[in-house]
Amino acid sequence: MIRVGVIGTGAMGQNHVRIYSEMEGVELAGVSDVDQKRVESMATQFKTQAFTDYKKMFAEGLDAVSVVVPTKLHKQVVLDALDAGIHVLVEKPIADTTENADLMIAAAKNAEKILMVGHIxxxxxxxxxxxxxxxxxxxxxxxxxxxxxxxxxxxxxxxxxxxxxxxxxxxxxxxxxxxxxxxxxxxxxxxxxxxxxxxxxxxxxxxxxxxxxxxxxxxxxxxxxxxxxxxxxxxxxxxxxxxxxxxxxxxxxxxxxxxxxEPLKNELTYFMDCAATGKAPNPCGEDGKHALxxxxxxxxxxxxxxxxxxxx
CATH class of the missing domain: 3.30.360.10 (Dihydrodipicolinate Reductase; domain 2)
Structure with missing residues (x-):
């Protein structure tokens, strides 16, 4: 059973939450958003835990996480997730600068964790x-x-x-x-x-x-x-x-x-397979950096x- 979380419950993040909640062999362990009212509503709807601080969600023993926050926040959230030993799918574009993309790619390599970019x-x-x-x-x-x-x-x-x-x-x-x-x-x-x-x-x-x-x-x-x-x-x-x-x-x-x-369902199913098997994802961080x-x-x-x- 893979334990997964979602950070960011805007329009796209809500779709990540929905799809993970329907997957076999996957437990939606939590959802996080700075909007407390929205994240609690999502957690109630999909029978999971709500967090306004994503680092507290990491303490729940996640295997993988979808990062679906504004682009300028990608770097810090992804680095925190990798530092916690969690596989990451970050929505496109990978980051707001190529320098930040490089930091994320290096961190994934050092942590020996997956960094996949959501080029749906x-x-x-x-x-x-x-x-x-x-x-x-x-x-x-x-x-x-x-x-x-x-x-x-x-x-x-x-x-x-x-x-x-x-x-x-x-x-x-x-x-x-x-x-x-x-x-x-x-x-x-x-x-x-x-x-x-x-x-x-x-x-x-x-x-x-x-x-x-x-x-x-x-x-x-x-x-x-x-x-x-x-x-x-x-x-x-x-x-x-x-x-x-x-x-x-x-x-x-x-x-x-x-x-x-549904392309997003295909993408998240593939990400869960990569997280379970450890195989290198495609598109990887380098692919995301090139597009950026x-x-x-x-x-x-x-x-x-x-x-x-x-x-x-």
Whole structure:
């Protein structure tokens, strides 16, 4: 029986709590939040203990914890959890700075504990299927992957702009599907309804002739979550929301067989398996750091109006 806790019971944290409470072989040992009324309500609903101080929850003998707090708080909460000998899943982005990400990665290594980053789209059945299709060679060499992640602004997002909040999903997915690190970034963005950027067009380069394009905003009145992968033998169209993948080539238009499932449930089930077996997670801390580096480079690019080399 794995004993797990959740720190942060906002919109996303509540989903972590719900899913853990339904898992076999997992005991939801506690939930923590600075909002006492909310955390007590959650604890009552899901028949667990409530804590306003997460360190007191650690004393309950946790094996693993989900950290679902604002990005600026990730570093300290994760370091405290690792110091307590607890496996950690931290929501994306991994941290607010690459320096803090490095501290978290080093702490996990020293503690010999898992640090997994919640890049949930890797656990979307459509993305899993497209990765299989790309690896099989059906589309041939992939030369361009473009994404559209747009929709109305969510007022609960106050500490980061659209690139770090939702654009980072597609930055990670593009790198994951190619199986390559992103070398350089050029972005055009602006802030029109938010204190941080609320729309961005980002061009990514891997090696010399592999391209990625991310279009994202908080201005579109309806939600769109789509990806197009162009190969020399065909094109794949993926819909994150409907969990569909359609392939087009010179002869056929085919729909891939995708079994729909909840990405977060897939992700947390995988995390629990890693915690139980000790196997290295994917995405790991280094993956989370790379996505953060690219997102930060995109922000720097639009602010300075120039191409930015990643990690330099």
């Amino acid at each position: 789209e890797r656990f979307n059945p459509a993305v899993i299927k497209l990765k299989e299709i790309i690896n099989s060679g059906t589309l041939g060499k992939i030369v361009s992957i473009s994404t559209k992640r747009v929709g109305p602004y969510n007022p609960r997002i106050r500490d980061v702009g659209v690139i770090l909040d939702i654009g980072v999903h597609d930055i990670d997915v593009i790198s994951y599907l190619y199986g390559k690190k992103i070398n350089s970034v050029y972005a055009i963005a602006g802030a029109d309804i938010h204190s941080f950027e609320d729309h961005a067009s980002i061009i990514l380069r891997m090696d010399h002739n592999f391209a990625g394009v991310v279009e994202t905003n908080w201005l579109t009145p309806h939600k769109v979550r789509q990806l197009t992968a162009i190969g020399v033998k065909g094109v794949a169209y993926l819909d994150y929301i409907n969990q569909t993948v359609q392939l087009h080539d010179n002869e056929w238009i085919r729909k891939a067989k995708v079994e729909p499932s 580096e690219v997102a930060m480079a995109a922000i720097k690019s639009y602010e300075e109006g120039r191409l930015i080399e990643v990690g330099k």
